[in-house]
Amino acid sequence: MLQSELEECLIRCITDYQANIYRLAYSYVRNTEDALDIVQESIHRALVSAESLKNPDAIKNWFFRIVVNLSLDFLRKHKRIRIVDDETLESYSSGTADVYPDLDLKRALEELPMKYRSIVILRYFEDMKIEEVAEVLQENVNTIKTRLYQALRILRIQLNDDSSEEVQ
Known part of the structure; x- marks a missing residue:
């Protein structure tokens, strides 16, 4: 070409x-x-x-x-x-925790290690096939499948823990 x-x-x-x-x-x-x-x-x-x-x-x-x-x-x-002084830290802290159920997935994704987060983002947010994700990340297809399974398991556990805390 x-x-x-x-x-x-x-x-x-x-x-x-x-x-x-x-x-x-x-x-x-x-x-x-x-x-x-x-x-x-x-x-x-x-x-x-x-x-x-x-x-x-x-x-x-x-x-x-x-x-x-x-x-x-x-x-x-x-x-x-970022080093923040106590005054600034207090200004950001409202003293009570706000509960936003829509943000649970976003927060759970941010807590995932990068090797898992990348796969979840490419697979579900960019709608790539497993093979395409493997190509983009230059990994073996089976490695991507395993990491995706592990990432989804971690997300499921995190989201279930968060929802059970809200109920109590």
Whole structure:
């Protein structure tokens, strides 16, 4: 495939999946500006290294892998630890716990280790097949299946524990 055709195909892929690409980056970094920076850097890297793509039919998975890798790199480089004084800490603490059942899944997902969270996000939020998830994360299909099963088991336990605490 010619370089110009490959670039057109890549641009079409980015345009078609722009919301998914942003959502994927945001699911890792949890910050709008950082997610946009990751998307921009992903597009740049994809255009620069487009000739390294061996199978043009796998362009979506290839690009998603770039987004995932850049997101993970960002998290490694920017491990944020904020030191907060007691006054600021008290201002955020209302003294009572608010209960929002809709946020249980979001909180449970955030508590999952990254190796499980990535799989759940790609499989259920990005609606990828197991094989596509394995390709994006560069893992064995059986490893992805096992981790997905473990992640769902952990989420089920967390959500059941939370709901039983609310009832008491």
